[in-house]
Amino acid sequence: MAQLMDGVxxxxxxxxxxxxxxxxxxxxGVDDAAALGATAEDYAGRFSLRSAGxxxxxxxxxxLFRLLAGExxxxxxxxxxxxxxxxxxxxxxxxxxxxDDDGDDDGDDDGDxxxxxxxxxxxxxxxVSARFDAEARFDAMFRANPAPALVVRLADxxxxxxxxxFLSLTGFAAERLHGKSLFALDLLGxxxxxxxxxxxxxxxEIVPQAEADLLVADGSRRLVLFAGQPIDxxxxxxxxxxxxxLEPRRQAERALAASERHLVAVFEMAPxxxxxxxxxxxxxxxxxxxxxxxxxxxxxxxxxRTLDDLGLWDATAQRDALDTAIADHGRLRDGxxxxxxxxxxxxxxxxxxxxxxxxxxxxxLWVYEDITERRRxxxxxxxxxxxxxxxxxxxxxSILDKLATLRRPQAPxxxxxxxxxxxxxxxxxxxxxDDAGIAVRLGLSRNTVRNHVASIYAKAGVNRxxxxxxxxxxxxxxxxxx
Numbered sequence: 387m388a389q390l391m392d393g394v395x396x397x398x399x400x401x402x403x404x405x406x407x408x409x410x411x412x413x414x415g416v417d418d419a420a421a422l423g424a425t426a427e428d429y430a431g432r433f434s435l436r437s438a439g440x441x442x443x444x445x446x447x448x449x450l451f452r453l454l455a456g457e458x459x460x461x462x463x464x465x466x467x468x469x470x471x472x473x474x475x476x477x478x479x480x481x482x483x484x485x486d487d488d489g490d491d492d493g494d495d496d497g498d499x500x501x502x503x504x505x506x507x508x509x510x511x512x513x514v515s516a517r518f519d520a521e522a523r524f525d526a527m528f529r530a531n532p533a534p535a536l537v538v539r540l541a542d543x544x545x546x547x548x549x550x551x552f553l554s555l556t557g558f559a560a561e562r563l564h565g566k567s568l569f570a571l572d573l574l575g576x577x578x579x580x581x582x583x584x585x586x587x588x589x590x591e592i593v594p595q596a597e598a599d600l601l602v603a604d605g606s607r608r609l610v611l612f613a614g615q616p617i618d619x620x621x622x623x624x625x626x627x628x629x630x631x632l633e634p635r636r637q638a639e640r641a642l643a644a645s646e647r648h649l650v651a652v653f654e655m656a657p658x659x660x661x662x663x664x665x666x667x668x669x670x671x672x673x674x675x676x677x678x679x680x681x682x683x684x685x686x687x688x689x690x691r692t693l694d695d696l697g698l699w700d701a702t703a704q705r706d707a708l709d710t711a712i713a714d715h716g717r718l719r720d721g722x723x724x725x726x727x728x729x730x731x732x733x734x735x736x737x738x739x740x741x742x743x744x745x746x747x748x749x750x751l752w753v754y755e756d757i758t759e760r761r762r763x764x765x766x767x768x769x770x771x772x773x774x775x776x777x778x779x780x781x782x783x784s785i786l787d788k789l790a791t792l793r794r795p796q797a798p799x800x801x802x803x804x805x806x807x808x809x810x811x812x813x814x815x816x817x818x819x820d821d822a823g824i825a826v827r828l829g830l831s832r833n834t835v836r837n838h839v840a841s842i843y844a845k846a847g848v849n850r851x852x853x854x855x856x857x858x859x860x861x862x863x864x865x866x867x868x
Contacts, residue, residue: 393478393511399504401426401454413476413513414466426450431469438463449480453507458482463514477518483508524617534610534629536568539622540590543568546624555631557603575599575607587625590616600629608633658755661688665741665748668692680735680756682728700724700732708737712750716741725754734758803845809863811838816855816864 387394393410397403403426406419414422414433423429430445437443443464445451452459460481465474484504525547528535534552536545545563553560568574569584576599577583586593593614599607609632614625653660659677663670670688678684683696699705704723711718721737735754742751804812814824821835828835843849846857858864 393513395422395450395509395511397426397450397454397507397509399454399507401450403429404506409513410511413478413511415468415475426454434467434469434471436465436467436474438465440465449482449509453482453484453509463518465518476513477515479512479514481510483510528626531628534631536563536627536629537617537624538568538587538627539624540588540616541623543584543587545571546622552629555602555608555629556600559603562603571601573601574612575601587614590623590625592616593625593627597632609636658753659735660754661693661752662742662744663692663750663752665750668694668750671744671749677754680727680733680754681725696728698725700726708739712739712741723754732758734761804842808838808842808845811835812842812854812858812863813865815839815842815851816858818855 387396387405387407390407391409393407393413395403395406395410403419403422403424406422411417411419411422416422421432423432426448427445429450430448435443435448446455449459449462449464462480464478464480466476466478467474484507486505528537528547528549531549532551534555535549536552537547538544539546544565544567548558548560548563552558563571568587574580574583576597578596583593583596593612595611595613597609597611600610600612601607611630611632612627614627617624617626653672654674656674657676659680660674661670661677662672669690669692673683673685673688677688681688681696681698688696693699693705701724708718708721708723711721718737718739721739723735723737725733725735727733733756735756735758738753738755740751742749810828811824814827819827821832821839824830825832825835839851839854842854846854848854848857855864
């Protein structure tokens with residue numbers, strides 16, 4: 387007994403403690419056997435014991451009393467503290483041994499071969515405090531770890547523990563996982579090399595990071611990144627599997643891909659010509675159908691080349707001006723340029739440009755609106771007006787004003803030949819007030835109002851009130867303008 391590393395407490399069948407070796411004394415924090423107590427009852431008064439789970443034990447549940455009662459406990463964990471102390475001081479793994487004078491010492495509590503009572507009982511103690519502390523620390527960290535994790539036994543690849551993070555991620559209750567086979571549950575789907583992962587787990591090897599579709603409680607699956615690490619703090623060989631949830635990333639990637647498809651469709655179907663060029667070298671990355679129709683260049687001929695390579699700029703000065711505007715402001719608004727089509731004809735275009743990001747690379751989105759026909763129509767109209775205006779003596783003032791407005795479109799302004807009072811009265815006429823209402827509003831007599839109205843008719847070239855209303859509203863008079 388003295389040479390054993392395990393502690394030994396020797397009792398006789400009546401419960402008297404006969405002796406204890408140095409290891410047993412050390413495991414109880416005492417210097418001699420008398421400090422353990424003279425009997426099992428005395429021992430129970432000096433030390434308080436708890437189960438491995440921390441439940442206080444009644445005296446009859448103490449290993450010494452169970453030993454005297456003839457119970458067998460080959461390996462049992464108890465937590466030990468001096469009586470009156472709440473904090474556990476030692477953790478013991480105990481087993482029973484019975485002996486008799488005839489030499490029967492098998493540790494299986496079968497008594498001697500003649501069937502009589504054992505002559506001696508021994509409690510063999512191993513101090514597992516360090517291991518128990520390590521397991522307790524691991525268990526605390528395992529539960530507190532926000533990353534989802536599982537502990538899987540290597541012997542049978544069954545789940546021993548699941549932390550709150552894993553239960554929250556999957557929606558499983560702990561009892562649905564505990565003791566279940568990792569692969570029978572098919573928790574890890576979509577593995578690139580399932581046989582290799584299983585072989586590494588069974589062999590207690592490190593499992594490198596890999597993606598998998600993790601089964602969740604409702605039967606769906608979430609994309610995760612997982613890895614495995616062998617551990618030896620759980621009392622048995624096991625592997626710790628940790629998981630990172632990649633499902634939000636997958637959903638974001640799917641949404642981004644869908645958005646990009648929609649943008650590509652909108653880009654391609656846009657009715658105005660559009661092109662995307664790289665900001666660094668101005669090489670064309672993409673053109674839409676309207677651009678191909680406008681210029682005559684197909685996608686294959688345009689992609690990877692610059693607008694200069696295609697000969698699209700009719701004048702380099704225009705190109706330089708547009709480039710300067712983009713370089714200075716990062717965008718271009720209301721630019722004008724002439725593009726030379728593939729067949730040699732020229733198109734007048736309004737140009738808008740915006741700096742954008744495509745696949746992490748700075749680019750420029752160009753928009754070209756073909757205004758060739760509109761310019762031609764405006765030129766023809768201006769020529770017709772010039773021809774008419776050469777002899778305009780037979781036209782009324784209102785027609786001349788309309789022709790002038792068509793030739794030089796601009797916001798209408800009140801005619802300058804009306805007096806301030808006449809403009810004031812015309813405003814009220816355009817608001818549908820009659821002479822009496824105008825007189826009341828302006829504090830004038832009705833005759834004065836009639837005189838002003840007559841003057842307005844003469845200057846406007848109309849002879850009725852409705853004509854004055856139209857003429858005035860065309861020039862921005864009244865609160866309800868045309």
